[in-house]
Amino acid sequence: LETTGLAELGAATDETALRAWNTKFFGDKGLMKAALSAIGKIPKDQRAAYGQEANKVKVALETAYESALAAVKEAAMMASLTTNPLDVTLPGRPRPRGRSHPATQILREIYAVFADMGFQVYRTREVETDEYNFEFLNMPPEHPARDMWDTFHTTTKGVVLRTHTSPGQIHVMRESCPNPVRVILPGMCYRYEAITTRSEIQFYQVEGLVIGEGVTMADLKGTLTAFARRMFGPERQIRIRSSYFPFTEPSIEVDIDWPKEDPNRDRLTKGTGWLEILGAGMVHPTVLRNGGYDPDKVTGFAFGMGPQRMLMLKHAIDDIRLFWQNDLRFLRQF
Numbered sequence: 001l002e003t004t005g006l007a008e009l010g011a012a013t014d015e016t017a018l019r020a021w022n023t024k025f026f027g028d029k030g031l032m033k034a035a036l037s038a039i040g041k042i043p044k045d046q047r048a049a050y051g052q053e054a055n056k057v058k059v060a061l062e063t064a065y066e067s068a069l070a071a072v073k074e075a076a077m078m079a080s081l082t083t084n085p086l087d088v089t090l091p092g093r094p095r096p097r098g099r100s101h102p103a104t105q106i107l108r109e110i111y112a113v114f115a116d117m118g119f120q121v122y123r124t125r126e127v128e129t130d131e132y133n134f135e136f137l138n139m140p141p142e143h144p145a146r147d148m149w150d151t152f153h154t155t156t157k158g159v160v161l162r163t164h165t166s167p168g169q170i171h172v173m174r175e176s177c178p179n180p181v182r183v184i185l186p187g188m189c190y191r192y193e194a195i196t197t198r199s200e201i202q203f204y205q206v207e208g209l210v211i212g213e214g215v216t217m218a219d220l221k222g223t224l225t226a227f228a229r230r231m232f233g234p235e236r237q238i239r240i241r242s243s244y245f246p247f248t249e250p251s252i253e254v255d256i257d258w259p260k261e262d263p264n265r266d267r268l269t270k271g272t273g274w275l276e277i278l279g280a281g282m283v284h285p286t287v288l289r290n291g292g293y294d295p296d297k298v299t300g301f302a303f304g305m306g307p308q309r310m311l312m313l314k315h316a317i318d319d320i321r322l323f324w325q326n327d328l329r330f331l332r333q334f
C-alpha cells in the first residue's frame, strides 16, 4: 500500500489531483481505512505487528501528502507572482480625504472659544412659531421692528422659519428658570431677502445668552472683547456702538478694527477701518419675564453673530454665496 500510495502521490501534480488522491487513500471509504479495519481478520498473534506496520504506512503517507500539498501551493503562488508581478516599492495611491465645510470649521472655532469661557452649546428648532420668533421677544403682531426680519412663512398659519437664533433664548430660559444660564445657540436662520454678496436667504448665526444675579453690561463687553481677541488676534480693538433691538435694552453693535497693513482693509470695511460682527445688549425685562425670570432679581445679556461673515473677513472671501454653491475649488481651500 505504501509503495502504490507514494507512487500515485508522485504522479499527482496539481492540487485537484492531490485532493483526489487524499480521498482515495484517506476518505471514509478509502484504502487506508479498509487496511486498518482488516485487522479483525488477522490471526490474534499477528495482530499487534500488523497494527504497528499499518500505522507506520499511515503516517508515511500522511506526511508525504502534506508536503506534496505544500509544495504545490507554493508553486502556484510563485507562478501567480511571476505572471502578475507586485512591486511593493511603488508609492501608494493617495486616498482622497474629506474635510469639514468652512462654515462648520468656523462654528467649531467659535464653540471652542466660548467653551473656554464656560458656555454650553444648546440647540433649538429651525421652524418656530410667530410667538417665539417675534412676540416673546417683545415684538407684538403689528410691531414695526418686525420689518427688520423678512420672514419665510409656512403653509401653517403662525409657523415660520426662524429669522434669527434669538427665539432659542426663550426655549433656554423656560427650560433653565430659575437657574443661571450661560449658553451659545448656533444654527441655521432663514430670511426672505435679496441675495447679495453679503446676504444669503439661509445663513448661520450664533446666539449667546447669559442670565444671573448681577450680570452687567461690563460682563457683556468683557466677554465680547475676549472673544474678538481670540478669534481675530490679540492686537484687535473692538468698538461698541449703540443700536436698537426690541429684545435688548440697551442694545449695541460691535465692530472690530481691521489691521492697517492689510491691503484689503478698505474694501472689507467700506473705508471705515471697522467691521460689524454682531448685535447684542442687555436682555429686555419683558423678555426675561416671558422666559419665566423675575427681572427684579436677575439680569442678563445676549448677542447674535454671523459666523460666515466673520470667516469672510478672516480670509477675505468676497462673496457669501460661495458657501452654499458647493464648488470644490472653493471648499478645498479650507
Ligand code: FA5
Pocket: 163, 164, 165, 166, 191, 193, 198, 199, 200, 201, 202, 203, 204, 205, 207, 245, 248, 276, 277, 278, 279, 280, 281, 302, 303, 304, 305, 306, 307, 308, 309, 320
Ligand atoms: C439679529 O438677528 C439679532 N437677533 C441679533 C441679536 C441677538 C441682538 C441677541 C441682540 C441680542 P441681525 O439681523 O443684525 O440681528 O443679524 C445678526 C448677524 O447675522 C449679522 O451681524 C450678520 O453677521 C448675520 N446676518 C444677518 N443677515 C444675514 C444674511 N442674510 N446673510 C448672512 N448673514 C446674515
